[in-house]
Amino acid sequence: MCGIVGAVSTRNIVPLLVQGLQRLEYRGYDSCGVAVHRLVQGSPISQGLQRARSTSRVAELLEQVRTEDLQGLTGIAHTRWATHGAPAVHNAHPHFSYGPGLTAESGKPARVALVHNGIIENYEQLRAKLQDKGYIFASQTDTEVIAHLLDSHYNGDLFDALKATRAELHGAYALAVMHKDEPHRVVGARAGSPLILGVGVDNSEFFLASDAMALAGVTDQIVYLEEGDLVDLQPGRYWIAAKDGHVVLPEQRPVKTVHAHSGAAELGPYRHYMQKEIFEQPRAIGDTLEGIVNIAPELFDGADGTAAWRVFKEIDQVLILACGTSYYSGCTAKYWLEAIAGIPCAVEVASEYRYRTSVPNPRTLVVTITQSGETADTLAALRHAQSLGMTHTLTICNVGSSAMVRECKLAYITRAGVEIGVASTKAFTTQLAGLFLLTLALAQSKGRLSEEKEQQYLTAMRHLPVALQAVLALEPQVISWAEDFAKMQNALFLGRGAHYPIALEGALKLKEISYIHAEAYPAGELKHGPLALVDSAMPVVTVAPNDELLEKLKSNMQEVRARGGVLYVLADAKTNIESEEGMHVIRMPENYGALSPILHVVPLQLLAYHTAVARGTDVDKPRNLAKSVTVE
Template sequence: MCGIVGAVSNRNIVPILVQGLQRLEYRGYDSCGVAVHAGGLKRARSTSRVAELLDQVATDHIEGTTGIAHTRWATHGVPAVHNAHPHFSHGPGDSAESRGGRIALVHNGIIENYIELRSALQARGYVFASQTDTEVIAHLVDSLYDGDLFDAVKSAVKQLHGAYAIAVFCKDEPHRVIGARAGSPLILGVGKEGGENFLASDAMALAGVTDQIVYLEEGDLVDLQLGRYWIVDKSNKSVTRPVKTVLAHSGAAELGPYRHYMQKEIFEQPRAIGDTLEGIQAVVPELFDGPSDKPGSSAHRVFQEIDSVLILACGTSYYSGCTAKYWLESIAKLPTQVEIASEYRYRDSVPDPKTLVVTITQSGETADTLAALRHAQSLGMTNTLTICNVATSAMVRECKLAYITRAGVEIGVASTKAFTTQLAGLFLLTLALAQAKGRLSGDEEQRHLKAMRHLPAQLSAVLALEPQIISWAEDFALKENALFLGRGLHYPIALEGALKLKEITYIHAEAYAAGELKHGPLALVTSEMPVVTVAPNDTLIEKLKSNMQEVRARGGVLYVLADADSRIESEVGIHVIRMPEHYGPLSPLLHVVPLQLLAYHTACARGTDVDKPRNLAKSVTVE
């Protein structure tokens, strides 16, 4: 969830390092910093935005041809300058505040055995200036240094338990940066001029600098020098990784008429869905084939072999998986489990090699989902597929099969267009599996494809409801609690709506299957607890109306998203927004949009930081 940028060059590299951090700001962070080789070690750190760091760099005249930079999302230690990266080593005899130090280091991930390592290093005289697990690595590398930084890092990582991506340089070896990764992403950028080379946690950080990218594998160490680099794998063997041309976006597009990126991304959903489904004229397994150079990447063969589905995901992606469960079981007739990735890998489960393991992730680097995938593979479940928005991500590389959504770069921390494009990809997967199993007729296929092709127009019609939703948001901005209700296919949509409200407005919100009201949550209902109800005109509409009456009988105030033909009318205590006519199994893609807009406009009314909500990060690359 943090960002790393590193470089070895003949020119002043600080502007590129800071620019790289700016391109990674969308991930979320609470501090940032840069360090360079300038005779000795020199750095600037800030708990403000990268723009403030840039001012500090200029004021302090920080320049150098070798350097590393970092945005931090706090795990160990509060957000404070002394906990910000880069960290310097302070050996025996050094003071914690001295300008000295030999090793400069940045780190993404979590070191699980840092307490034991810290105690051992303190006993040797190392002075700690922070509460972080990262500083332990800097001191450990220093303690093992004997004239060769690569050897010191290689020895140090053998003692680390946990996840890490690190970039390190040493004051005694100018024009050299060492990188290592295990459980956190790290890439190498091959420079186009002067023999310069780069490290980063994301190709986006290097957009405009180089498009020649090497994706480091699990356990790799890389040695960057001017005009050359080399990589050794986890077995300490020299390896060659392919150099790929990656045309990364240089960052967020202009906001245009929008106030925030989240609002822009909500309104980009018709285009994102259209792009995700572009060119699909028929449902064929080949839509999900993995890269052509990957063995066993034939979706046709895999779909014939499997007889159940296991979905692994976190957060918003988990709710898209919960929605897909209804589709997979009702249309494809395949038993489906949906697991929170961070829970799945730590419990005893019953593996089945005939299960299709589906991971869902926007970034393709989500640590818990990657770990859950590897756990499933270790249990013998090798038929794997990912629904992912980043074609070059670790998740795509590690799964046999893939469907790449085309949401484009999503800057806002609260996911919107990534969620709806995931749903589109999952519905297409449902149809492909149903067809492979002989459970989808030609007429049904064409009916579903026609509905999918019309989704952009339907979404545009829903977005036109924004003025009515703003009126609701004015009420919600004054509340501190909210309840969301849904049934069947739309229960996960209620969960997603509650999550969005929590994330960016800081209002406590819960979601329940509406039939569960009388089993507890009804005790919370008062006139001060707004109750949002997702009310499509499906087979459960009459049951849902009864649940709504339970709320009204307790003085609760309802805010209802009702299909045009659902015969639910506005009256005292019931506020109704009319959606388009019921859109069948694809209805969740329409009903989630007003919930996104409700969260967005409520956040605006409360004055919160919409795109960078407190305590959250965009790309969750730690456990």
């Protein structure tokens, strides 16, 4: 992983390839590169494969390309997030194969150029086999194995070579490949990792990309490749073969108009995209709830006509599958689903779920939560649940054209818009809004939502954008906290009930972008172990809504103070929690009942952001992390 762009055109394609990489920078990466069939000046004749690679930003790669005057009609490009091998130029994509016994130093031309998202699970066995055949490896990556394997299968037709190569690969991959003997051809494959085809004006050029955003401003005509597809791009034509090898008819993979927005959005008055996205949350929530005048299962109907009300009548429990921040939104929803809808709910970490023996129930509604809709672990967990006979599936997702939406029967599309900062903010709060709507729809279908309650909840949801604006106005107070946190190496977050997952999310945000070690606990668990960590050097952030657990929470806070701990409290009005020595309090503008978690998470986002700024970290692109995790 992380980003792929490829093209076949009648014009110099290098600027578009690099521009595509720039639009994918939001996903996170630690190296980048581009390879082309280099043009003879003023002629369409290729001088062979040539590449440029960098462990710096795409802007540096662009300078390298300009300095070397790299031009070509056919090319592939990549941003890499390291999985096998350190972030280094020799591990960066595109990878070349020169043939058995040959390396770049041999003076012979490269025969294969390849970029790859995903992980090849049997790469060690393939590597040993290829070394026996004389292939010399210049990197520690699993990707170079594919390049050499494809070279070993090449017999005059690149598509046939890719087909033979695919048969030996175990794992997840999206591939784009070129060969020196076919200078006007790019072939690609998708298995477990996203890949799309872009169709240019008048069919004069075609593109491959891991994300439609890479092609924003170049083409909005997109074909979504399906699992197991192979694709062949040539001047004036393309064709797709399905997993079973048969050629796919155009109506089976229709061209869709997709209006992707460039990742190079203007920052405006903000210092970082994360800050901008935190402040976009009132708009994002408003957009996500736009047009909803009443609660109805129809809000979740599938694109294929699957009626949500029929599904909701047939289910008697919910299973939520998600990773990372999305998992914490699911944990919050569990409290809502059981308290409001009266439906038992289990929440599973997607990356763990399919590797344990579970007890399937065909009357389960399987709910996946994902910002991108391409998260490999969550997709795999969904397919595992389906294989166990749990066919009632629904996704809460921010990308309506994603694999997750296509594979689930029902869906609710949030409208967070493009999120560029790696640490999720507005995607999380819009997920919570979608999950609360799902809770109400299920409550209604089970006869547990009166008209009066429905209107109360709807009124509260419509007021969320205004309430969020009031919370964002607390930023100056949060900045004063951040000045303290920037000096710390550890932090503890506490919450109770539905606010415990919010504490988990707050700790995750601080870890992700400030690199401060942070943990979150249910406040009642303090005396069962974590209290041993509390001293004057351990700040303790406490989420304190005015709810039925408040008095219990106050007791937990006293446990911290008695051990010399310093508290930082987000308190609702009328909690009677006041600032004093060892107790820093930020007063939330209003109590928001069941929807309170959506408000309380925002100051925690701001705390993480301003702490990271004070520590001088790369807020939007934290080390070692990628935005869209498309490998297991």
